[in-house]
Amino acid sequence: MKQIILNQFDMNTPGHIWPGFWRHPRDRMDYLDLAYWQSVAGIAERGLIDSIFFADVFGVYDVYGQSPEAALRAGTQVPINDPTLIIPSMAAATRHLGFGVTSNLSLEPPYLLARRLSTLDHLTKGRIAWNIVTGFLASAARGVGLETIQRHDDRYEVAEEYMDVLYQLWEGSWEDDAVVKDVATGLYTRPDRVHRVDHRGRHFRVDAIALTEPSPQRTPTLYQAGASTRGRAFSARHAETILISGHTKAIVAETVRDIRRQAQAFGRDPRDPKIVLGATIIAAPTTAEARDLYEDYRGHVDARGALTILAGWTGVDFSRYGLDEPIRHIDSPAAQSTLELLTIRSPDRVWTVRDLVAFEPIAGHGPFIVGSGAAVAEELIDWAAATDIDGFNFTRLVMPESLTAIVDLVVPELQSRGAFKRAYAEGTLRRKLQGHDRLPSSHPAGRFQRRRAGAA
C-alpha cells in the first residue's frame, strides 16, 4: 500500500491558520521558548512524522480594516519571529524529523539565502526543506522600503532567475571532492574543485564562489505551494513537495492530475512531485469524543482573526461586511477569482462571510477529519486513494495536544493498515522522500551539476 506522508504545519507566531487557540485552557504553545519547540519536535519524531513545516510571512495582515489592528488583537501571525532560528535546536533534539521552512526570495539577495539554507542543511545533517515563496503582502514591501510589490507574473520571472542563481551556488560551485582536509599537506579545500559563479542576468549579478561546502542535500528539498496558474507551473517545474489545498475529493483529484500532467510536460516523472494536502485533523479515543473536541476547538477560534487572514489572501476588506452577508454580494473585482476558487465548487450553497471562518472545510483550508484514531486513519487512506495525493499537512490547533493525538491515536492505526512506515528510513530528507540525496540531473538544477569523467 502507498505510504502516506505526514507533515505538521506550524509557524513561529501565536496564531497560525486558525487564530485564537492561545486562549484554550490546555494550549501550551510558547513560541518564544526553545524548550517548547524541542518538545514539539520530540512528539513529532516519536510519531515518525516526516517533517514539521514552518510557514512564514514577512509583514502583517492589514487588509481587514485597512490596518494591522485586527491581526494584532487576535495574535494572527503577528508578532512573527524568524522560523529558521528554532530549527537547529529542534534538530539537535531529534535524529530523523525533517524541517520545512518558508523563506521569501523577494527580500534578500540569493547569495545570502544560499548560505543560510546551506548552513541549515549542514546542521540538520540534510533534513531541511525550503518552501519557496515569492511574497504577497504589501506590508512586507513597505517594511523593506519598496513602493509596491511586483506584478504577480513578474515575480515568477524574477523567481526563475533567482532559482538559477541558487542552483549555480548549490550545485555548481563546489565539487563533491573539493574538501579533502588533508593533514599531511595542510590542504583543506582543493581550489581547482571550487568554481566561481559568474551570473549576469536581468535581475541578478553574482560573481563569487559559494561560501559553504557541499551540504548533504546540496539544494535543500524544495517545497512550493503556488496555487495560481503561474505558481502551479513553477511548482511543476521545481518543487519536490507541492502543498495544495481543496475541500472535496473531486477538486483535489483534479488539482493532482493537473500537477502531475504539468510535471510530466517539464520532463519529470509525474509521480516525482510529492503532493501534500492541507488538512485539519481532530482525533480522540472515540469519534464521539472527537466531535466534542471539535466543538471545543471551534469555540476557541477567533473568527475576526481568521477573517483577517482571508482578507489578506483575497484582498477583500471583510470588515466592511456583516458576518451574515452572502459573499456573492462582495463586489471587489480583484477578489472575485479567489472567492470563486473558495466557493464556486459548492454552487448550491449560499455562503456567508461567517461561513468562511466557521472552522469548517473551505477550499483554502482543506478537509476537516474528525474521529477516533481508526476513523481518521480510514479517512486519510480514503482521501489518498481517491485523489492520488501523497500525504497531508496538518494544521496546527491546540498544542501540543492536537499533534499528540495524531501521533498516539492516528499513526498506529495507519501503521496497522500498512499505510504508514514503522520506522524512519535512514539518510537525508530527500532520500527519505525521494530515494536519493541529491536532485536528479533531469531537474532544472541538473544543468548546473558537474559530472566528472567516470563519476556515476
Place this chain on the structure above:
Amino acid sequence: MKQIILNQFDMNTPGHIWPGFWRHPRDRMDYLDLAYWQSVAGIAERGLIDSIFFADVFGVYDVYGQSPEAALRAGTQVPINDPTLIIPSMAAATRHLGFGVTSNLSLEPPYLLARRLSTLDHLTKGRIAWNIVTGFLASAARGVGLETIQRHDDRYEVAEEYMDVLYQLWEGSWEDDAVVKDVATGLYTRPDRVHRVDHRGRHFRVDAIALTEPSPQRTPTLYQAGASTRGRAFSARHAETILISGHTKAIVAETVRDIRRQAQAFGRDPRDPKIVLGATIIAAPTTAEARDLYEDYRGHVDARGALTILAGWTGVDFSRYGLDEPIRHIDSPAAQSTLELLTIRSPDRVWTVRDLVAFEPIAGHGPFIVGSGAAVAEELIDWAAATDIDGFNFTRLVMPESLTAIVDLVVPELQSRGAFKRAYAEGTLRRKLQGHDRLPSSHPAGRFQRRRAGAA
C-alpha cells in the same frame, strides 16, 4: 577589584584568526556539528565566560594572489557558515552564557535584520549581542551583485541611518505593555500600544510596525570593533562593548583613553563602554608546559593562511613578496597606514613578512600570554590595570583544549585574586555587563524610546 570580562572569540568556519589548527592531532573542532557547538558552550559556561563572540565574513579573502586559492587551501575563513543558526542550540544547552554575533548591515534591509536579532534575543532570553559590521570585502559586494563597495566614510553615514531605523523598530514600535494575552477578552496585543515606524531617510524607507514583540533587551547588546577614526567615533557613540587590538600596554592604554574621551564627548559615562582586548592565551599546568604548548601550536599555524587574512585587512598582496623581505619595502600606498599601525610602534625592529604571521604579537592580534594558570591570571590582571581595559577576547586556538585550559587553569586563579566573578549575575547579557536590561535614555537609541506618564 575590577571584575575582568572574558569572551571567547570564535567563527563558524575551519580556520579563524590563526588558520591551520584543524591539522592539530588534538583538535576536535567540527563546525558543521551542533553537538560540538553545544559542548563548547557547556565548557564556556562552566568557566563563567561572559560570552562567545562569533565573527562572520560574507565573502572570501582573495587579495593574496588575487584569488581565493590560498584561503581555500588553508581553510582560512572559507567555507564559512551562518553563525546565527548555531546560537539557539548553544543557548538551549546553557543558562547564562552570552552570545555575540557579527551581522553585516550592508547586505540586507534593516527590517530583516531587526527581526532576526529580535528572535535571537527572545530565544536566548536576552543573551544576545550584535557586533555591528559595515563590511569591507569586495568579494562580498560581488556576491550580492554590487559593483564596488562603498567608500569607507559613506559606509558609516549609511550605518548611522541604518541604526536609526533599527532603534525605531526595536525601541519605539511596541510598548512594553502592548502584549497582554488576555484570555477573557481574546486580546493578544493592544493595537494602540503598537506604533508604525515611518522613516523616510536618505538611504532607507520603512513604513511598517516591527514584526516582533519586545524582547528582553529590545536592542541587543551592541558590540563594535571599528578601528578607523570614523569607526572609533561610531563605536564611541553606539557600542556598549568595544573590541580593540594592540600588542603593547602603552598602545592599548592610549586607545582606551581615546575611546573613553570620545564616549564622554557623546554624552556617555566614559566607563560605560566595556573595552575588550583581543588576546591569545596559552595556559598549562606549568609555565614550562605552556611554552612547549606554544611551540606546538606555533608549528601548526598555516603561515600562508594567516597572510591571506592580513592581505585582506591591509589590501597588500603578500604573495608578491618573499617571506623574509622587510615589509618597509612594500610600496602599496593603500596599505601603508595599516602596516604602519601594525609595526611603526616598534621602530627599532626590522619587520619581515614572515614576522607578521609568526604567531607572535602584532597590533592586529594583540598580546600573547603564555604560562601557568597563575602566571596568565597575573598577566591579565596586570594588563587590565595598566591599560584600563575591561576584559579580553580570547582567540580560538586548538579546540576545545585551549578554551578548557582557560576555564580550568586561568579562571580559578583570577577568582582567587578577586578579579573574576564566582557566579554569573542573573538576567540578560546587558544586565550582567551594564546593570540594566534596556539601553539608557542617554544612548542614541533613547530618543526613540516611549515613556508613558508615570513610568519609571
